[in-house]
Amino acid sequence: MDKINKQIIHILQKNARISMKELAEKVHMAAPSVIERVRKLEESGFIEGYSTTVSLKKMNREITAMVLFKSKDCHGLYKFCKEHPDVLECYRVAGEVSYIAKIATHSVEDLEKFIDASMAFGTPSTNLILSSSKKETIEYHEVNE
Known part of the structure; x- marks a missing residue:
């Protein structure tokens, strides 16, 4: 490159x-x-695609959270997250937890429903997202525009 x-x-x-x-x-x-x-x-796959960033606030999904799972059923949790409409991203990770899901819901009640439903697959731990300071990009510091 x-x-x-x-x-x-x-x-x-x-x-x-x-x-x-x-x-x-x-x-x-x-x-x-x-x-x-x-x-x-x-x-060559360096550029995988182009996307549109949608305002979660405008879509009435102001409650965002990272839910960490100590899963007892990884395949079931994977399927649950893949099919759940509130899940934005889901990662299988190594360490104390096995999955991390980023979700965006309409209300605290919807978040509670998600947590309750996900408990069938393991133990969730929820962290509300208050703000975001960086978006996903690769920075090339030697680049001058």
Whole structure:
């Protein structure tokens, strides 16, 4: 991965809707060359896709939590989390807990229902998310825009 590809990824992480012309200007290259680089980054798996970030608040899902599980039924918990509409992310982890699920619910009552239902698969421990200070991106500190 060369410096220009790192710059392209960095810029796309900040704004995936940027035009190829504007992206080319930012990395000081011709648009066809940048289009080809982006295509190669996609094909090689460096860029896995593009997404839209939706406001949980606007979607009336203001209660967010990380629920840690000491699971006695990993396969059942995996299926439960995969199918539950409030689960945003779910990770199998090593350590004292076996799974961590990030959930977003409409109310404390919905959170309680989730916790109650999940107890069939192990022991949950819930941590409410008060705020977030960093979004998921890879930072390339040597990149200058």
